[in-house]
Amino acid sequence: xxxxxxxxxxxxxxxxxxxxxxxxxxxxxxxxxxxxxxxxxxxxxxxxxxxxxxxxxxxxxxxxxxxxxxxxxxxxxxxxxxxxxxxxxxxxxxxxxxxxxxxxxxxxxxxxxxxxxxxxxxxxxxxxxxxxxxxxxxxxxxxxxxxxxxxxxxxxxxxxxxxxxxxxxxxxxxxxxxxxxxxxxxxxxxxxxxxxxxxxxxxxxxxxxxxxxxxxxxxxxxxxxxxxxxxxxxxxxxxxxxxxxxxxxxxxxxxxxxxxxxxxxxxxxxxxxxxxxxxxxxxxxxxxxxxxxxxxxxxxxxxxxxxxxxxxxxxxxxxxxxxxxxxxxxxxxxxxxxxxxxxxxxxxxxxxxxxxxxxxxxxxxxxxxxxxxxxxxxxxxxxxxxxxxxxxxxxxxxxxxxxxxxxxxxxxxxxxxxxxxxxx
Numbered sequence: 001x002x003x004x005x006x007x008x009x010x011x012x013x014x015x016x017x018x019x020x021x022x023x024x025x026x027x028x029x030x031x032x033x034x035x036x037x038x039x040x041x042x043x044x045x046x047x048x049x050x051x052x053x054x055x056x057x058x059x060x061x062x063x064x065x066x067x068x069x070x071x072x073x074x075x076x077x078x079x080x081x082x083x084x085x086x087x088x089x090x091x092x093x094x095x096x097x098x099x100x101x102x103x104x105x106x107x108x109x110x111x112x113x114x115x116x117x118x119x120x121x122x123x124x125x126x127x128x129x130x131x132x133x134x135x136x137x138x139x140x141x142x143x144x145x146x147x148x149x150x151x152x153x154x155x156x157x158x159x160x161x162x163x164x165x166x167x168x169x170x171x172x173x174x175x176x177x178x179x180x181x182x183x184x185x186x187x188x189x190x191x192x193x194x195x196x197x198x199x200x201x202x203x204x205x206x207x208x209x210x211x212x213x214x215x216x217x218x219x220x221x222x223x224x225x226x227x228x229x230x231x232x233x234x235x236x237x238x239x240x241x242x243x244x245x246x247x248x249x250x251x252x253x254x255x256x257x258x259x260x261x262x263x264x265x266x267x268x269x270x271x272x273x274x275x276x277x278x279x280x281x282x283x284x285x286x287x288x289x290x291x292x293x294x295x296x297x298x299x300x301x302x303x304x305x306x307x308x309x310x311x312x313x314x315x316x317x318x319x320x321x322x323x324x325x326x327x328x329x330x331x332x333x334x335x336x337x338x339x340x341x342x343x344x345x346x347x348x349x350x351x352x353x354x355x356x357x358x359x360x361x362x363x364x365x366x367x368x369x370x371x372x373x374x375x376x377x378x379x380x381x382x383x384x385x386x387x388x389x390x391x392x393x394x395x396x397x398x399x400x401x402x403x404x405x406x407x408x409x410x411x412x413x414x415x416x417x418x419x420x421x422x423x424x
Contacts, residue, residue: 001195001227002204003259006330008174008228008302010044010106015236015272015306018059019050023082023094025308032309034101040321041330044174044206045098046106046304047091049144054078058275061144066116072125073117074163075109095171106174106206107167111183111190112139112147113159125162129155139187141179152189160197168203181209181230184218195225208263208302216251223260228302235265237272237283239412242292243367246349249299250337256300257333263302267292270307270316282307287413289319290394294363294414297329298353324393324418331355338380346372348409352381355418362390363416366409375406383419390417 011029013021030045050056052068052075068076070088077085077094084093095105117131124134134156139149150156167175175198180191191209198207212230214222222229231248235241245264252262269289273280284292296303305320312320335353342348346368353361362381366372378388378401388401393416407415 001199002206004206004227005259006041007256007261007300008044008206008208008304009042009329010046010104010174010303011042011305011309012046012048012106012176012266014048014108015266015268016274016308017048018273018275019048019053019056019061020058020275021047021051021081023084026094027097029309030098030101030103034103036317037309037320038102040323040326042303042305042320043102044104044106044304046108046174046176048108048176049110049178051077051082051107054080056081059273061146063145064115067114067146069114069117069122071122072162073114073120073122073131073159074125074166075114090166091170091172095173099171104173105171106176107172108176108178109163110141110144110147110178111180111187111194112141112149114146115148116146118148124155124158127155127158129158131159134159136190139190144179147179149187150190150193152193156190157193157197160194161200164197164201164205167205168201172203172205174206174208176208176210178210181212181214181222184215184221188221191221191225212263212265213248214252214262219252219255223255223258227259228261228263230263230265232265235268237268239284239288242284242288242412245292245295246337246340246365246367249295249301253299253335253337256335261300261302264296264299266304266306267296267320268306269319270305270309270313271311272307274308285412286315287410289316291365291412291414293319293322293325294394294416295351295365297325298332298335298351298361298363298416300329300332300335303329322393324391325416328353328355328361328393328416328418331357332361341374343374344372346370346411348372348374350376350380359418359420361416361418362405363414364407364409365414366411369411371408371410371413373406373408375404378403378405381405389420392417
């Protein structure tokens with residue numbers, strides 16, 4: 001398993017296309033990322049759920065649909081949606097193309113073994129055992145019935161080893177495993193088997209666990225077995241979901257680092273839900289998107305773009321290419337909430353984080369329904385000098401804090417400062 005110092009950054013197909021993404025759509029987003037975003041650190045291109053289901057057309061799942069798989073019960077991309085996978089080549093050609101652009105390739109999987117393979121009693125690759133020997137018939141995902149759970153026996157371990165060895169042959173760099181993150185403790189043994197298979201597949205891969213909310217009491221386990229784990233259920237473009245993330249971030253931010261990162265989920269920005277209507281765009285206001293990007297970056301959450309990048313407007317491009325904010329994402333350390341305070345009917349939330357090279361960050365969020373001003377003492381951020389230079393990362397404006405730190409912050413918006421703690 002790869003242990004990156006920097007929290008992963010990339011694009012995932014779910015917010016745009018649900019279960020129905022095609023190779024054409026993956027390639028066009030990979031090409032856009034290579035030309036426009038790679039230089040800023042964006043690098044992963046991830047195909048989300050149901051890539052093995054020929055009839056998928058939306059965000060909805062078709063229960064008990066026929067799935068594409070090989071003679072060992074290992075799922076294969078549906079050739080009608082991924083033409084380069086024809087002839088049993090799997091995702092190898094698509095991964096090779098993504099790599100040729102200087103990017104990395106990822107896929108989504110469901111925990112378990114396909115029920116279709118179990119009912120057909122397919123052999124497990126490299127063994128004299130079968131899918132029925134590996135399956136736990138009483139372990140079925142509540143929202144997608146494609147799979148049975150896998151036993152922690154020889155057959156189960158061999159099955160997981162076989163799929164990750166196949167993914168390694170394809171050139172996969174990132175695995176998003178679903179139906180496992182919040183399914184503890186009853187799926188903990190399977191999680192350990194899966195993680196072990198990733199570690200021994202012969203290729204470095206990021207392991208991402210979904211869906212949330214993750215269990216705080218299992219934080220140390222997540223750190224041991226994975227690189228990222230979801231702290232929320234699916235996150236969409238709704239203010240109440242963003243507001244609720246402050247509480248989750250406060251609880252989880254101290255667990256980021258050393259190759260493991262609490263995951264606040266994807267960034268639903270730009271054109272999303274394209275399988276429903278090509279005119280769909282994020283419902284977040286500009287200020288809400290700045291708040292989201294700031295909080296995710298300060299707490300070092302993975303940054304996974306959810307929108308169709310080829311149709312991004314100027315605001316969205318500035319949102320994801322702000323060099324000061326992306327430096328904060330790379331360099332933020334020991335992020336924490338300082339206070340939540342109500343002033344004149346508005347709630348203000350203040351976070352701080354150190355920069356691992358020099359200085360510190362301070363973010364002032366206004367979660368109220370009116371624009372408002374807040375002022376507080378530098379001592380509340382443990383700043384005790386006479387004056388501090390500060391640059392607001394979104395506007396680029398510079399200022400100096402002396403006796404107080406103050407800001408006018410729009411509703412649902414943020415001001416985030418890089419503070420040079422060397423006095424002028």
